[in-house]
Amino acid sequence: MELTNTAHAILGLLDEGPRSGYDIKQAADHSVRYFWAVGYGQIYPELRKLAKAGLVEREGVARGARERQPYRLTTEGRKMLRAWVETGIPAPTEIRDEMLLKLFFSDSVSADSRLALLRLMRARHEAMAATLRSFRAKDHKAHPMHMDVLEYGIGFHAWSAQWCAGVESRLTGRNV
Amino acid sequence: MELTNTAHAILGLLDEGPRSGYDIKQAADHSVRYFWAVGYGQIYPELRKLAKAGLVEREGVARGARERQPYRLTTEGRKMLRAWVETGIPAPTEIRDEMLLKLFFSDSVSADSRLALLRLMRARHEAMAATLRSFRAKDHKAHPMHMDVLEYGIGFHAWSAQWCAGVESRLTGRNV
DNA sequence: TGGCTCATGTAAGCCGTTACATGATTTT
């Protein structure tokens, strides 16, 4: 039975404690989102599949329709998660960046347009870095790697923002 | 008529001169690949669509089946490309990194497994940085942004490799 | 001459996004 990476991400998030689909989405958005985004459209169907496979199980039954329905990892599920981390060769990093694509082909448009692209790109990376920095406050003692990977994200976005600033300076003729 | 980003990438590559599907693939693999990968399965069908839309046109007819069939940009196509670069708000950077995903959830596996992951990740980023560095030799005078974006790629992968090295050192207890 | 590579394609399938639907529960 082959699981997708997203399925494993869900297992991983459940490893920290029981969570509903809604909780998983929120946890993902505050942690793995910048290198592995997940949406509701995947989470809910996937939880059912995982439950059917015996890797997760419902914790009690929700009373109201608005009540969250937490799932928890089974021993089987936990074993599966560990095995996934330890075995197999992961796919290489994949980036899809429409911004870079436009920049790459921006030699024949006006300097203004090019600058506007760079500034938007820089603003975004700065915003993302700031968001991720705000996650530093969380308690990561139980999960040192969470912290390390978070720092990767902060560093990446900060570095990208700096790169933008550098190119901007060159284009406007000023020194860095 | 809505074009995908990949379609625009193809237009952009054709803007530098007539190319066949095969040529486009090669050019892409030597330039935009690390932030916008394209495969044959997209290129050939897309070229037909673009031709039907009048944005590209065949250059003559291929004689043998092995002969390449170059396409060239039409004025319409060139206009479309420029417009795409200059207008609209590009989607934010998207990263899919199975490696980071595993690292993120690697707190409960052996230190050896974790180290192995980091080393593999570092090796890959180093290799990618080296590959991209070899592209510096190309002539970029006509396209300064090609050069800038290439440097982004080199910088990104080099930085990532360094991050891996840093975490490795911490995990093995040595100083950086 | 048998096999390998080149170059162009097609078809199936998967993953993920988007849009929509639904009822309950707060909030105004």
Add this chain to the structure above:
DNA sequence: AAAATCATGTAACGGCTTACATGAGCCA
């Protein structure tokens, strides 16, 4: 009471990857 939000879902669609097919030249 009306409106907004919460929480769970479903269905359709789209882009991309993968696998396969083909026929022509090249090489051993």
